[in-house]
Amino acid sequence: MTDTTVFDWRSFLLRWSGEWADSLPEGETRSEDDEIARRARWLGFPPASEERIAALEERLGRRIPPSYREFLEVSDGWRHAGGFVWLLAGTEDARWHRNESELADMFGEYLDEDAGPEERREADIWRRGLQLDVDSDVTHVLMDPEDVDEDGEWAVYTWASWRAAPPERHANFLAFMREMYREFHSLRARRSDGEPVFDNATTRELDALVEEARTEALRGGWERAVKALDEAKGYGRPRAAGLGDQIRRLLGQTSMVYYDGLVTDPRYAPELLPPLVAEHAAHSYRDDSTLRFQLRGAEDDLVALAHATLEQVRNGTYRYTAAGPFGEAVERAHELARWGDTDGAWRTLIDALPLWEPLGPDLLAPLGWVADPVLGPLLAPERGRELLSTPRGGQAGAAPGPTAGLDPGGLAWLAEPDPGNNRTSYRFVLVEGVEPEEVPGPLADGDGAVLNEPMTLWEARHRSSHRQTEFSSYDDRALMAVGRAGAGWSFAFDGDPAGFDRRRFVSPAAAAGAGTRAVVVWSGLRTWHGEPFFHLSVAREGAEQYAFTYADGQVRQSGEIPRALDPGRFFGDLEDRAAVERSLLDAVGREFGARLPRHAIVNGRLHTFTTRSWTRPPRDGETYAVIRMRR
Structure with a gap:
């Protein structure tokens, strides 16, 4: 059951408004309404009276969902919901969409007799949805009166043609607004020169969460760590994506894994460049134009190293090495693996993992070995979980039980x-x-x-x-x-x-x-x-x-x-x-x-x-x- 009745809308909206106001550069040309909102530190409007809400419901012919009602009781509308909805409807502007955009026809063209309920909903929402976007960057926000949960909440759907994706579903209006708040943070976190540093109570809380997650990951608590990192990533916090991608790669998840913000750091290149270019090699079909984009911001020397490593990966000559006792174990594991003893090679690596020394504080595990043509095939999802659950990098914790071997023995x-x-x-x-x-x-x-x-x-x-x-x-x-x-x-x-x-x-x-x-x-x-x-x-x-x-x-x-x-x-x-x-x-x-x-x-x-x-x-x-x- 969704609990939205106890949510403190006023505190949430005040925090959002204050952070928005502080993030604006001095002297930036803004509309008169935005300037008033900045000075007042309030993106909203006066609360909607019970009479205005009742008039809205009478006009719509049905009762509005609880979380939207509670929002209106604090602010009758909202400016800058995320980065692309500049004005969100209050009691005066909310209205049935009635396929005004003609998008029902467009989405309907792609339906066939095998279309499922979700696909049909994507087409029908434009006929029955309650439109909340008043002014936006071609971004539609509709509440679906037929997608209702046990609390009477209506799902919210957002769609923009330039995103080249199907409509995104949010469980209710509160979930939608929380996502728009995260979107605001994510966009403001990527600052350009000359703008105020985006620093506030929320960013400090999230950055502390990232640091706690980093330590927790090194202790072997990767499940709790990745949950925290994903939360911080949603707000665009630095390091969160790069740290989380390391965990995802060891779990066998390779799509959209770019080690953002870390792979271009020369300290981490020996470990993070090889898996990045190996994944690129597997899907690029010799088109290397996207590699530079993945390394945007990197110095020329690092880009050159990436291309040299890419050539080694493609030729099957890349060889992973590491320093210290763990590096010695890597050599032993390589020798075992090249003659077929992959189970023995894995045990050699994992037993030496507590001796591994990270190249910097934001490296959560050795990763370069997954691009090695001999060592890379050792990785399997269950083995990735074992590695991530093993304390390392100077952290203490309980070691996990060993995973079963992948070879059944015999013939x-x-x-x-x-x-x-x-x-x-x-x-x-x-x-x-x-x-x-x-x-x-x-x-x-x-x-x-x-x-x-x-x-x-x-x-x-x-x-x-x-x-x-x-x-x-x-x-x-x-x-x-x-x-x-x-x-x-x-x-x-x-x-x-x-x-x-x-x-x-x-x-x-x-x-x-x-x-x-x-x-x-x-x-x-x-x-x-x-x-x-x-x-x-x-x-x-x-x-x-x-x-x-x-x-x-x-x-x-x-x-x-x-x-x-x-x-x-x-x-x-x-x-x-x-x-x-x-x-x-x-x-x-x-x-x-x-x-x-x-x-x-x-x-x-x-x-x-x-x-x-x-x-x-x-x-x-x-x-x-x-x-x-x-x-």
Whole structure:
């Protein structure tokens, strides 16, 4: 229930009037009415008598809502409601709009049979609304007699064509006036040279609130902090938006996050510029004209740094660093993340967070790492909340419980549907007792064994196809991501393999297992093209120990297969292919104690390389096609 009956309208309107009067420069040319209002320190008019209110209600044919009535009892109208309504109606000027603006017709043109109640209200308000704007900058203010709450309050709608937005709804007249007071503050807070400093009891209260919120955020109380910062931001207080944006970015909210007033401060550039330009790079499509606007007021050196950082972000070469013990943890986390251990990398960062030293008092958390191509994918909403809840920057507080890891462990997650249901076939190699950077050696030829910089599998495929100039119908070179696959294992993974041809397929297990043990899995049990298939081969010391292939409804096997991996246990009934695939992957994971990191493979960036072909060379009499392209 809305409680507006106890609101002290007179104190509120007197405070507003006094602050407005004090904000005007001496000698500024104003209308006679404004000059009288400035001297009187009163933007209103004499109170409306009960007779005038009764006459208004008789003219309208209905009782006016409570908060508007209480306002009229203090002031029969109002000047300068916000920045764009210069005169607000009292008892004499309030009237039914009756589509005088013809906006009902304009809004009605956009309605179709699927239009919802809110869209229809936006069109109908112009026919039934009570108009309160008398003089304005093409800004309409209407109260809706059919949008009524349990207290009899009418919603207020405001709309201006130059705002390019739908009508804005306010719960009642009091809520509307409070918003106009905030708008007045917000506009006055952005002063130009030569105007009086906008300093009053309200601004001092809000600035103290911002400072309290800053300290509270560093203690881990981000929810209370962001609420206070949003309140101060509504009044245009300096620092409030820049501080609040830091919290929002760590919560995964990137729209309209500009770190206003802080990103152009050279002290904070190492932390705030990278996430700003990374978001710009993600949506700019190489149009960098808006970046200068986001950095308005910045010195040339800082703008140059922004463009240099932007180029690094686009090239995938940006590397986040920090000072002190936290910076050392960043390096350890980077090493873990680039080989796929994103859960370990996150714990390394968060455990070191209390040691982080801010670059200045208005930095609430380390932020530059979210633009790092390797560290950035560590961020998830629940992890952002954990970071924000962790005391830091020299503040004490209770540490939050750790968030659950993003990797389920094992291999069975590969059988789960992914967004778009695109992962229907994949292959991977597990190699025991070697580091990830050693995996390409026995699987690739020449330059193919050189690891690319960490990137997503999509980026790696795009760059590889752009460089490739020859395509063969017999060639099946796999572009594979590499990393650690649990204790004692490394992996190479291809999430978008070519079609499986049992007659020409050559398992790379023996080559990968030279001097160690290797496991090869190629699954297409849920493939959309052709018959389902599944292959497993295991080699030790360069020789295949055992293997089986399910294809064309049959199983072909060799060697002594352990009971846990016996294909007879899995291929009796393929009615539920995902269940069969899950059981197979679970058995492989248990047998070898290996896993694949889901978060790194699906969302992260890993090193990649190109293997030699997974198919044998053509035999005599077998035809094939080769396509060569000129670049």
